[in-house]
Amino acid sequence: MSKTDVIVIGSGFAGLMAAAVSVQRGKKVKILTNGSGSFPLNSGLIDIMGYPDSRRACSSPKAGIDILPDTHPYKKIGSEAIAAAMDFFIKLTQEEGYPYQGSLAEQQWVPTALGTMKPSGLVPKSMQGQCCFSEKEILVAGFKELKDYYPEVIIENLKTVLGTEKNYTACVLETELGGGRDLTTVDIARWLETEAGFDNFCRQIRSNLPKDSVVILPPVFGTKPSCDIFERLQRELSCRFVESTGLPPSPTGLRLQKMLHAYLRRHQVEIIENVKVMGSLTEGRRCTGVFVRNAAREQLHEADDFILATGGFYGGGLQMQVFGEVKETIFSVPVKFAATEETWANEELISGSPQLFAKIGIDTDARLRPIGTDGKCHLENVFTAGRNLSGYDFCYEQSGNGVALVSAYQAAMSI
């Protein structure tokens, strides 16, 4: 394979964003990837900061970021880069016709399949849930064949967040999709992309719809990064729709993935699928190439700069086969393991404090280059972004895609 400017390892959200920013800087980019990343599970929302230090949501992402400790990636990266990264992303989504909205100044609230409201930073139009707070009529729609969504449960739980003075109704729609398998939200999303499905849906909603209501439903407005279905529905039915988050497979995560793929394809980014990056070749303080293992053999890919966006344990960027030994296997970056059997994980899974195992990762300098045990950077052209960074628990904080975005931006800009 020919030498390129930048190799991005990993095609999750951080990887794709790192590629997008690099391309904007005029670099020739190649992505090496294994697996879909977290997109099939991902809500597609860009959570910036929800719960910085307790189970109380911060009033705005900025307010939350301000109180973070210096070890947090956001603090290391700095507010200027955070704002620039968000800006970059918003512009990209506008270009691609699936705009996200939001800012550091306020939380965007999105309903969930559990009937809670979740704070997020940048949110696509169809998931903006602010109206749920102000409107009086709330309709929660489920689908008869969809086993992952329970409107009545959602309503009971929404009452504790949105208040009992509203009028809540549940309704159950039918797709008549039939067939041998259980439906997922992706199936329904694909159904809504057909004319027949769209018309059927409209008819059913119309007959159930109280006037001036907000309709909360699973994320079924298609799997393509487009506002078409949402906007058409809003026009035809003059009510406010809000897609909630839900169980995987997640159409909204897939939309984000497709949007980024389309952007990267237009900018001629090469994506090599189904390769596992096994190791690297270095000369002094520079990495000259990485080895991939495909089915038949090992192959070397060369570049001037490398961005490591391989994810955490789930994605395989960090591995722990034996308790106490966390490995980053491509560049053999040392990963500090400062935990004991007692502190590694909290007694409670859904805990009042962050989990130590979630915060473990790669320590970096200000340019997001991994540092060794001596605190110094050993490879000057390797940068890292996303979940494999140390110092934050994205599940607790609700900051996953946000840190991925901001660190990817910073890494790509640091080249």
Added chain:
Amino acid sequence: MGMLEENPKAKSDACLACTACITTCPITAATQEFRGPKLIGPAQGRLHFAEDDVEPSIDYCSNCKNCDISCPSGISVSTLNMLQRGAYYRKHRHPLRDNMLAHSERMMKLARKMPLGVFFANLGMEIGSKSGMLKAIGIAGKRTMPKFASQSFLQRFRKLKQTAYPDKVVFFPGCYINDNAPQVGMAFVEVMQRNHYEVIVDEKFVCCGSPLVVTGYLDEAEENARKNTERLRFWREQKYPVITCCTSCSLMLKQEYEELFGQEEMHKNGENIFDSFEFLWSLKEKGRLDTKLKPLAKSYIYHAPCHLRVQGIGLPALELMALIPKLSVENADAGCCGISGNYGLKEDKYEISMKVGEDLFKRIEGSSSEAVLSDCGTCRMQIEHGTTKKAFHPMELLAAAYR
């Protein structure tokens, strides 16, 4: 051999039930009948001990490999499905059409032995198609069945006089190129000769087994695999790279043999097997490729076969086409074409196959390209059926650029 428990590569233990495979499965998107790769592969795999049962939708998997590509846990979900299918057909009879579709090599070998055999084979196909007989036995009526070439690649190659060179490669034509598209093989020889390589064709090779695997003739496929592995070992020891222009063949030889049948030898042989453009690109990197290419002021659109994408070598044909001056090739990047070997040739899978390829067809029709390039023979067949454009193997283009 070939059962789930004995195959570490296909082991489903690492499955997290994350649903990634479900989202990329084109069959899942096209029909509600298929229960999906996750359920049929790793999930049910854990429950086979419970009873002697069969999943009714097991026949829907097309072995396109998109699930493998998306799995974050490194599981070859499609292999699990194929192993299951093989297990099923050990105890159940194959429908007649599977027999036909799986054994075209055998059929054609016979036909070519008879005078006018090929003519009658083609005529037979045509009559069978028009009369509805093919449909009756389960082969898609709406399709134009691929014509068998009057002279196979082997027959033509035997008559060819090559320039001898010390550098040699072994060409594995595969059934499609041999019987239906010999011009691709001839183009390959031309290209290699131009680059001062002599091409050897080993007549002891048999069908790679891909059509056998997907129709559930797993034991027969293993027999073929053994025979081919023996020859591949021989060529590996001679240090002559084995090259194929068919992406399903290269996938089988490099990767699926080991995943399905799990032998050490198959793993070692993989290192010596190349997709043709993969090999040519490696020549370029070594500075060994003749880059004096004639300009071709044309615009094409390239469709990457799924079986190529899963090999983890990127899209080398696309990279190489970029060396031809004035040539513009865009990447369709529109998913699976839907045929997946002989899957789309089946009557009951035809509609699904065409639905899967819809996005690709639209993309091709909507582009300004004059024709389509793809390294897979059956992909080309599907594209010509589903669009108004003609499809060529990029090797044919490269040979033209060398002339």
Added chain:
Amino acid sequence: MEKTRVVVIGGGATGVGILRDLAMRGVEVLLLEKRDMVNGTSSRYHGLLHSGARYAVKDQEAARECIEENIILRKIGKSCVEATEGLFIRLPEDDADFERKWVEGCKSSGIEAIPITPQEAWHIEPNLSTKIISAYRVPDAAIDGFRMAWQNIDSAKRYGGRVKTYTEVKRILSKNGKITGVEVEDYFSKKTYEIECEMVVNAAGPWSGMIAGLAGMDVHVQPDKGTLIAFNQRISSRIVNRLHVPSDGDIFVPHGSITILGTTSIAVEDPEDTSSSLAEIEKLLQIGEKTFENLRQYRILRAFAGSRPLYSASGGQGRGASRGFVILDHEEDGLAGFITITGGKVTTYRLMAEKLADLVCQKLQVKTPCRTAEEALVEEVSETEKAKARQYFPAYATNLTATRLGPERFAKVVESLERNPEKRQLVCECENVTLAEVEEVIKEGTCYTVSDVRRKTRMGMGTCQGNFCSLRSMGVLSQCGVTPEAKETLPQIRDFLQARWKGIKPVLWGNALREIEMTRGIYESALNINGGNANE
């Protein structure tokens, strides 16, 4: 005021066995369990129905007892026993002399131990260590503790026996040295009330010392904790034992789709202590990988622990203290009507229950003999029933569901599927549990929590450890549940995930860690289970 003749405290194997035996003899009996059934030891061990071979050298009487009960249980409990057969294998480090004694011991205990060659062993169990020197086939079997208890209760109910789960005994009431009743607390409502009775049987396993204490009796029961590991696959289709002096980590038992490796032995203060340490896990793996050399390549689903009730008159510990059972008639200590039964092993639960019931009946002057060995716990679902059911069930689900539920529930589930094909939906895709089944068990009214549903149906026990099915079960429970708890959906799902976490936390590396990242990504991040600002 509630009234019965005999109260049995403890919903473990012993308790349900007694419940059934007494009910079958026509005695009015009520079992009280402070949580869900088999909350204690009986669900927290490797589920081995001993052939007795394990005791062949040290304790031939126990061995004989085991093989007799083994044969009986395999006969009466076809739906909760998987007659997998077992192997004893000797490795190079195991004493050859022990093997000789073991063969002798098996013979004199009446246990059929068939010698096979290592080649034959590898043929039937390809994963076994390459270093096996000798191997024997024995009639070990796997028993599902929960299902066994559930079926004992089903059987007891047919004879009028009753069970109250989530009902904790707080006080044992007596007057003039005679039992008059018990005072209990409902776990959910926190209401306390009294139940009048003539006799109280203390079958509380490792808690029996504590329960005896409520009656002012001094019973030395040392809870002895053992940790076990569950693997995500069936590593072998048979039970595999090491042929050596019985010690830690030397038994592998297949259970449905998983394998359990156990166990260890540590004295603990409190039977509620079900923690597992890294050291214990590591120890089990080190020993286990001698039997299956590639053991560490297999994904660990979870670890769990339970306490054996080790009784000693003076207070001994560990493997030295008796694992045989003991019946203490506290009339001799001045409290008539109070009997403690403790110690023992699940394999001999029926025998233990018989002896206890004999004593109770003697005191109540009931002459009906014991029939628990003659009558099956539940009827098996017939092949014709299953053949008919197969048209409605998804693939690979029929057999497992039939054995799980027993014929009556199974028939109802099939009827539901027939009437309404939508009920074929899988609530749990990893373990093939249909909506019809989940609704059926919920309708019975004894499922208060999602975990209760899990125990009855196996949902959430497979690969994804509840990542998907917890939300679905929560939804279904809230729709069909008959108790007020059913509607408390967020606590339900939180508690369920927490229960799963308890088992995953001790093995939090490899794929278990990856699975948890996914769990948190879904529930904490995407679904924000803690809620907006509402959670304080």
